[in-house]
Amino acid sequence: MDATYTIGTEVTCTDGVCGTLTRVILDPVRRTLTYLVVEPQDGPSGARLVPAQDVTTPTGSAAITLGCDRARFAGFEHAQTEEFLPAEDDEFGFGVDNTLWMPYFPLGATLPGAGALGGTGGSPLPVSRDRVPLGEVEIRRGQCVEATDGRIGKVRGLAVDPSDEQVTHVLLDEGHLWGKKTVAIPIGAVESVTDGIRLRLAKDEVRDLPELELAHGGGAGGDRS
Template sequence: MPENALDLALNAPVAATDGPLGRVAHVIINPESGTATHLVVREDALPNTLRLVPKKYCGQAGPGAVTLTISRKRAGELKEYIQADYYPPSFFLGLAKAEETRLPIAPSGWTFEHPATPEGSVALAGHEPVLATDGRAGRVDGVLADPHTGRVTHLLLRQGHLWGAREVQVPAGLVSRYEDGQVVLSVDKAALGALPDVHAG
């Protein structure tokens, strides 16, 4: 691993300055700048709220955990990642009236939930396939980022499963593009096979 890199592994434990907070649920990447801009942290405390944590609050991130520079109280004040928009029954009645439609029954209110991923960014959750030029090469397991700029230096790629699993660090320059649902590389599987296993002897 590059020296002093932020190891933003998905599902890694996250600690605030005053104790455990939760786990990394998503890493938010801005594809245009190639930077990790936010972490989405799933709080351990019920109801397991997802919080959008800006990269500036990441103090240290090693193979074992991510440490934030803020307290649990401050982290609890950060924006929730899942936003809920509530539409009351009067909203639907107003639509029906505008369309001059008679409803057979009164509608109920609806709540629509959506993620607060910043516009133009992609949320990596850890199950996205990584595609080489000749097919599927594995799945995303996290990213390594420069601690000062947030620029992604390596993509952590998990290949195989169970006893045959291995994790490699793919240089960011080999990433062709990030998309919602997948990461596309500019090299073939043979080139990835030549990369060393992060956890090998």
């Protein structure tokens, strides 16, 4: 049985709870899970990039468990970075919307306040953004899933083969077109994950997909916590 990673699930270290899963990071070429982003209770500034190999959740479990203590968790790479952007457009006509170029394309990445920041006499303004390893992409809960003939729902999480971290299915959140049915889309039916999740299937084809057996509470209509 695949392991399920439902965004919003509590994450536990060997010596207690360390935070909540807020996003997952994939290698878009190999379609493998590479990192979990876990945010502690003190907020996003303490979020960490947890390597997939440090997850020890038993197969079929609805929990997310790490094979490290909270001290080691705190030593993982930060999942957020702060950069300073100019408060006003510069003399070349580039404003805050144009000054930060990302060499990868993380799903849902935003610049809080970009384009709406007033001038502050030229003082640089701090902007926090997600850190994503070069060449990889992030997936957040609530990102749109598009069939070939239109939108069908939003991401809830992923199903992953624990033997090799291969992503097997994308799980849809509640409120999709088919009510309470657990909708799990095979990763082979995913065309792209670089600008939302785009499928090779039409709505009718998604509707006819068989339900995937998941750990209790780990499906698209349930909760893992």
